[in-house]
Amino acid sequence: MTVIARALVIGGGIGGLVAARALRQQGIAVDLIEREPRWTVYGVGIIQPNNALRALDRIGLAQQCLDHGGPFDGWRIHDAQGNVLIDPPGDNSAAPHLPPNNGITRPKLHEILIQGAKEVGTDIRLGTIATALHDDGDGVDATFSDGEVRRYDLVLGYDGLFSETRRMLFGDTYKPRFNGQGVWRYNFERPADMDTGKVFFGPDTKIGLVPMSPALMYMFVVTAEADSRWYDGPTAAEEMRSRLKGYGGPIERLSQLITDPAGVVYRPMLTLLVDDPWHKGRILIAGDAAHSTTPHLAQGAAMAIEDAVLLGELLGGDGSLDAAMSAFMRRRFDRVKYVVDTCDQLAAWELEEWRGIDNPDADQGGLLHRATHALMADY
Numbered sequence: 001m002t003v004i005a006r007a008l009v010i011g012g013g014i015g016g017l018v019a020a021r022a023l024r025q026q027g028i029a030v031d032l033i034e035r036e037p038r039w040t041v042y043g044v045g046i047i048q049p050n051n052a053l054r055a056l057d058r059i060g061l062a063q064q065c066l067d068h069g070g071p072f073d074g075w076r077i078h079d080a081q082g083n084v085l086i087d088p089p090g091d092n093s094a095a096p097h098l099p100p101n102n103g104i105t106r107p108k109l110h111e112i113l114i115q116g117a118k119e120v121g122t123d124i125r126l127g128t129i130a131t132a133l134h135d136d137g138d139g140v141d142a143t144f145s146d147g148e149v150r151r152y153d154l155v156l157g158y159d160g161l162f163s164e165t166r167r168m169l170f171g172d173t174y175k176p177r178f179n180g181q182g183v184w185r186y187n188f189e190r191p192a193d194m195d196t197g198k199v200f201f202g203p204d205t206k207i208g209l210v211p212m213s214p215a216l217m218y219m220f221v222v223t224a225e226a227d228s229r230w231y232d233g234p235t236a237a238e239e240m241r242s243r244l245k246g247y248g249g250p251i252e253r254l255s256q257l258i259t260d261p262a263g264v265v266y267r268p269m270l271t272l273l274v275d276d277p278w279h280k281g282r283i284l285i286a287g288d289a290a291h292s293t294t295p296h297l298a299q300g301a302a303m304a305i306e307d308a309v310l311l312g313e314l315l316g317g318d319g320s321l322d323a324a325m326s327a328f329m330r331r332r333f334d335r336v337k338y339v340v341d342t343c344d345q346l347a348a349w350e351l352e353e354w355r356g357i358d359n360p361d362a363d364q365g366g367l368l369h370r371a372t373h374a375l376m377a378d379y
C-alpha cells in the first residue's frame with residue numbers, strides 16, 4: 001500500500017521526468033503534462049556532481065548517463081593564461097562506486113529521462129497545461145487545456161522557475177531575483193588530452209570547460225551583467241567573444257571558434273527560494289519551481305532530482321500524506337537553502353573581486369570545497 005495511488009506531474013523537465021519514474025517505480029499511477037507540444041531542450045550540457053549521480057542511481061539511471069556522457073574527476077584550476085594553479089581531486093563520497101562528476105548534453109539527458117519515464121508506464125501528454133486545480137481535501141480535480149478533468153491524490157508542480165503552479169498556490173509572493181551575473185555557453189570538440197574539468201580565472205570573468213562525451217565539451221563563461229536581459233539572435237557569438245578578453249593560451253584559441261550565434265546559450269542568473277512548506281494541501285511544488293539556484297555549485301538539477309527521488313521513496317512507503325509531506329520538507333528545505341545561500345555568497349564574492357573590492361572575508365575556494373563535500377552527505 002503506497003501513500004497515494006495517483007499523481008499528476010506538471011512539467012516534463014529534468015525534475016518532472018525523474019519524479020514520474022520515481023513514483024511509477026513505487027506503483028503509483030502517474031500522468032505527466034508538458035506545456036511544449038514537442039520535446040525542446042537547448043543543446044549545451046549539464047554537470048552532474050556525484051550526489052546527483054547517487055540520486056539517479058537509486059532509480060536506475062546513473063549508468064546510462066555515464067555511458068552517454070563524459071565522466072570526470074575534479075576541476076583543474078588555471079590562471080587566465082592557462083597555467084595550472086591547483087589540481088584538487090574530485091569528491092565522490094556520496095556514491096564511491098560512481099565518478100565525482102559527469103558532463104552530459106542536455107538533449108541526451110532528456111532522451112534518457114523521457115525513456116526512463118515511459119518505460120515504467122508514465123502517461124505523458126505534450127502540449128498540455130492545467131488551467132485549474134481544485135483541491136477539496138480528499139483529492140485534486142485538474143482541468144486540462146483540452147477541457148478534460150482528472151482527479152489525483154497529489155499534484156506535483158515541476159514547471160520550472162516561472163512556475164504557474166507556484167503562482168496558483170502562492171500568488172505573486174515569489175519572484176526570481178537577478179544576482180548581477182550571467183552565464184554563456186558554447187559547445188566545442190573535446191581535445192584528445194582533456195582528462196578532467198577545467199576552470200580559468202580571468203580578471204573579471206570565470207571560465208569552465210566541461211567534458212560531455214568522448215567527442216564533445218562545452219565552455220561556460222560567468223560574467224558580470226548590468227541587467228537581466230537575455231542575449232540571443234545574430235549578435236550572440238560576438239557578445240560572447242567580447243567577454244573573453246584578457247585570456248591567453250587555450251581560451252584565446254577557443255574564443256576564435258565562437259562564431260555560430262545559434263550555438264550560444266546565454267542566461268542571466270536568477271535565484272529564488274520558496275519558504276517552507278512548498279505545498280498547500282495536495283499540491284506541492286519542487287525543483288526550480290520551489291528553488292532556483294545559480295550554477296556556482298552545479299546543483300540546480302541535482303536538487304530537482306534529489307527532490308524527485310526522495311518523493312518516490314516517501315510516497316511509496318506507508319503512512320499519511322501529511323506525514324510524507326512533513327518528512328519531505330524536513331529533509332529538503334535546509335539542504336536546498338544551503339545550496340541557494342552558498343551560490344549567492346560565491347556570486348557576491350566574485351562580483352566584489354571583479355570590481356576590485358578587497359574583502360578579507362572572501363574565501364571562494366574554501367567555501368566551494370566545503371560545500372561540495374557537505375552535499376555528499378545523505379539527506
Ligand SMILES: Cc1cc2nc3c(=O)[nH]c(=O)nc-3n(C[C@H](O)[C@H](O)[C@H](O)COP(=O)(O)OP(=O)(O)OC[C@H]3O[C@@H](n4cnc5c(N)ncnc54)[C@H](O)[C@@H]3O)c2cc1C
Pocket residue numbers: 010011012013014015016033034035036045046047048052128129130158159160161163164165183185266267286287288289293295298299300301302303304
Ligand atoms: C544555463 C544553465 C546551466 C545550468 N547548469 C546546470 C548544471 O551544470 N548542473 C545542474 O545540476 N543544474 C544546472 N542548471 C540548473 C538546471 O537546469 C535546473 O535546475 C533544472 O533544469 C530544474 O529542473 P526542473 O524540472 O525543476 O525545471 P525545468 O528543467 O525548467 O523544467 C520545467 C518544465 O516545465 C514545463 N512547463 C513550464 N510551465 C508549464 C506548465 N504551465 N504546464 C506544463 N508544463 C510546463 C517547461 O516547458 C519545462 O519542460 C543550469 C541552469 C541554467 C539556466
